[in-house]
Amino acid sequence: MTSHELLTPQDHGQLRLLPRRGVEPHFVQIVPSEFVAAAIASPILFSKDPSTGAFYAGAVLGLKPGEGALKSAEDRGGFEPLSLQRDGFFISGERIAIDRANPRFSETEGELLFDEDRQPSPCLRRLQRVLGQLHEGIEQTNRLVRELVDLKLLEPIDVSLSFDDGERLRLEGLYTVSRDSLRELEDVHVLRLFRSGHLQLAYTIAGSINQLAVLAHLRNRKLAEN
Numbered sequence: 769m770t771s772h773e774l775l776t777p778q779d780h781g782q783l784r785l786l787p788r789r790g791v792e793p794h795f796v797q798i799v800p801s802e803f804v805a806a807a808i809a810s811p812i813l814f815s816k817d818p819s820t821g822a823f824y825a826g827a828v829l830g831l832k833p834g835e836g837a838l839k840s841a842e843d844r845g846g847f848e849p850l851s852l853q854r855d856g857f858f859i860s861g862e863r864i865a866i867d868r869a870n871p872r873f874s875e876t877e878g879e880l881l882f883d884e885d886r887q888p889s890p891c892l893r894r895l896q897r898v899l900g901q902l903h904e905g906i907e908q909t910n911r912l913v914r915e916l917v918d919l920k921l922l923e924p925i926d927v928s929l930s931f932d933d934g935e936r937l938r939l940e941g942l943y944t945v946s947r948d949s950l951r952e953l954e955d956v957h958v959l960r961l962f963r964s965g966h967l968q969l970a971y972t973i974a975g976s977i978n979q980l981a982v983l984a985h986l987r988n989r990k991l992a993e994n
Contacts, residue, residue, distance in 0.1 A: 771868045774860060777886035784878035785891055788855050789871060794830035797851045799905025800912060800969055802827075807976040808845040811983070814913070814922060814943040823913045823922070823943065824906075825973075831929065831937050831983055850905070854898045864899065912966050919957055921949050921970060927980060932988050945974040 773779065795815070798806050803825075806812055810827040817824060827849060856870035866873065879891035888896065916922045923946040927939040950970060953961070961967035 772858065772860070772865045773868050775857075775864045775866050775881070777882045780866070781882050781886060782875050783866075783881050784874045784876070785856075785881060785895075786872045786874055786878040788852060792829055792852075794833050794835065795826045795828055796849045797824050798827045798849050799825070799902060800908045801901065801905055802847070802849060803969055803972045803976075805845070805847045806849070807972050807979070809847060809979060809982070810844065810976065811979045812973045812976040813925065815941055822910075823917075825909055825912075828939075828980070828983065831939070831987055835987075850898050850902045854895060854902060857895050857899060859899050859903055864896065911964075912969060915961065915964060915966050916945065916970065919949075919953065919961070921945050921953075923949070925977070929980075929984050931984070931991060933991050944977055945970045947974045950974065 795813075798812070803812055806827040810829060812825060812827055814823045814825055816822065827847075829844070856867050856872045858865045858867070872878075880889050881892045883889050913922075922943045925942050925944045927937075927942070929937045929939075931937070958967065961970060
């Protein structure tokens with residue numbers, strides 16, 4: 769259960785932040801500034817928010833809920849998604865809110881959020897930057913999605929994978945950028961994508977699909993080790 773509170777030095781002057789713990793999500797929202805780093809180890813796919821129907825971009829960190837194949841930043845080539853870094857923190861208007869029930873928060877151990885002068889600590893300043901990047905990145909994602917949809921470049925992708933233990937997994941409700949549609953674009957639309965900065969992003973997304981085979985290989989290897 770979440771318990772959101774506006775973050776203030778008066779109410780949270782002694783609050784500390786612990787590292788993230790627990791099982792990594794298998795699909796995590798990312799923003800365009802993260803695409804290149806994410807694509808080193810993760811497929812980048814689009815899904816739809818069930819409450820709004822809007823597309824958002826995500827990195828596939830595992831092939832099954834509760835079973836992340838890429839459990840650490842080291843596994844991901846050093847990539848740590850902004851949405852994982854900000855775990856427990858939210859933007860509320862022009863202020864920061866926290867989920868006080870999140871186990872990252874402690875009053876006895878971890879990094880202080882405020883210094884002795886009640887100013888944001890280096891830890892909190894880092895989180896402020898992360899939240900700012902996410903906020904700006906979500907707007908960038910929305911612009912990218914509008915252009916991809918307008919040019920009919922997004923296509924659904926159903927992924928069916930078989931594993932050495934006999935299990936078959938099917939990933940549904942996901943979308944990628946069609947390489948065929950990219951190749952068939954008229955020059956005027958290619959130039960439009962290039963000028964908006966979206967052409968490289970589109971090819972990064974399309975190319976990252978190859979990482980699905982890598983994730984499947986990692987999962988098979990871990991099954992063999994158990």
